[in-house]
Amino acid sequence: RAPSVMSASAAAFAAGAPAPTRGFASTKMLPPLRVAVTGAAGAIGYQLCMRIASGEMLGKNQPVYLNLIETKTGLKPLKGVAMELQDGAFPLLKGIVQTDDLNTGFGDCNFAVLVGAKPRGPGMERKDLLADNASIFKAQGEAINKSAKKDIKVLVVGNPANTNALVLAANAPDIYPDNIMAMTRLDQNRAVALLAEKAACDVTDIERVVIWGNHSATQYPDISHAVIKGKWAKASIDAKWYTSEFIPRVQKRGAEIISARGASSAASAASAAIDHMRDLWLGDGGAKAWHSIGCVSDAYYGIEPDLWYSVPCECPGGDFSRIYGIPIDEFSAKLMNATMKELMEERDGVRHLMNPKWTSVVTMNDMGKKLKEKSAEFAPPNLAA
Numbered sequence: 001r002a003p004s005v006m007s008a009s010a011a012a013f014a015a016g017a018p019a020p021t022r023g024f025a026s027t028k029m030l031p032p033l034r035v036a037v038t039g040a041a042g043a044i045g046y047q048l049c050m051r052i053a054s055g056e057m058l059g060k061n062q063p064v065y066l067n068l069i070e071t072k073t074g075l076k077p078l079k080g081v082a083m084e085l086q087d088g089a090f091p092l093l094k095g096i097v098q099t100d101d102l103n104t105g106f107g108d109c110n111f112a113v114l115v116g117a118k119p120r121g122p123g124m125e126r127k128d129l130l131a132d133n134a135s136i137f138k139a140q141g142e143a144i145n146k147s148a149k150k151d152i153k154v155l156v157v158g159n160p161a162n163t164n165a166l167v168l169a170a171n172a173p174d175i176y177p178d179n180i181m182a183m184t185r186l187d188q189n190r191a192v193a194l195l196a197e198k199a200a201c202d203v204t205d206i207e208r209v210v211i212w213g214n215h216s217a218t219q220y221p222d223i224s225h226a227v228i229k230g231k232w233a234k235a236s237i238d239a240k241w242y243t244s245e246f247i248p249r250v251q252k253r254g255a256e257i258i259s260a261r262g263a264s265s266a267a268s269a270a271s272a273a274i275d276h277m278r279d280l281w282l283g284d285g286g287a288k289a290w291h292s293i294g295c296v297s298d299a300y301y302g303i304e305p306d307l308w309y310s311v312p313c314e315c316p317g318g319d320f321s322r323i324y325g326i327p328i329d330e331f332s333a334k335l336m337n338a339t340m341k342e343l344m345e346e347r348d349g350v351r352h353l354m355n356p357k358w359t360s361v362v363t364m365n366d367m368g369k370k371l372k373e374k375s376a377e378f379a380p381p382n383l384a385a
Helices: 008-014 043-053 072-087 102-106 126-147 161-170 185-199 239-251 253-261 267-282 330-349 366-373
Strands: 033-038 064-069 093-099 111-114 153-156 180-183 210-212 220-222 291-296 308-314
Touching (some): 064 102, 072 093, 093 102, 153 267, 180 267, 185 239, 220 330
Antiparallel strands (some): 291 308
8 A cells, every 4th residue: 555645744843843832822833734624613623623713723823724614504503613713813723724625625645534424312222323324425525525635634523433433534535544533532542531530549540441342232342451550450450340341331321322422422522533643643652541532444353344344553643553463362363353243234234335445444464474483572561461
């Protein structure tokens, strides 16, 4: 597959320009970047726009243009969102585009957060959304391929996110596949928060929680390698609680929220999208944290190639890299296979929406083959009680 194209901003960094920062605004501003948000007038998009404009996603010295995309019926409330963005007087916000045209909306964009999709209502299963939403992401993939920057970073939030990302990639053959991601950071955040509650500790005390597979009720929230305050989580966490309460509750947390508030997650979903893109772009300060990212499978861990399957990754800044060599036990393998089976079924249900010229986005290169033969070094958790 083709190498990732260096962005204008990345080229500026290489030439000695200041790097993006998580801190307060610097006097040395970076070249502006353009961010598209679909479903921008919705509950998630509304919150996203404010936080992107404030610099929480790309850095406090990173000016942005916001391309806000809505349906025709969503243009009126979108106008109100744009008014509020103006009223916020965000120093980093250099301009706003409001449109229902996808090519205009994705035109010259460096980033896209794709929220707009038919929402899941009470009693609905994710599979019920496939037919309606996959067609939306087919059109978005075509527009991104035609109008966006070729090095655009795309985060799919709208459900079913993993298969929507697959459909989008299949209709955007000129975009590097690793630049198209499905969001499972919300699931990871949920898992970390629940584990912290059980362990009576801060969420910052927990590391290496992994979400494998689909952003659905089949996902596998894995604490096999998690650590709490530097010690192996499983040494202090009740096994029955883990299998009978923790896993199913994380898997079905979205439905639990819908039942409680009559609508799907909004604030937490927007926060997770910010977390994902911030850590992807700015890095985690060398912490080498594990980030769950729904990305195209390269066939490692026995995962079917070309599925958008969540795996643990590291984010050094500007990109991500998959973490290889993690030991997988029999229990984990069973749950990983179950979520893979669901993703394969979803893929088979949307094949008619894929570009007929698109057959595969992954070619196992020499490095990939070497990784299959010899796992990368892996530091096991501290087994001390």
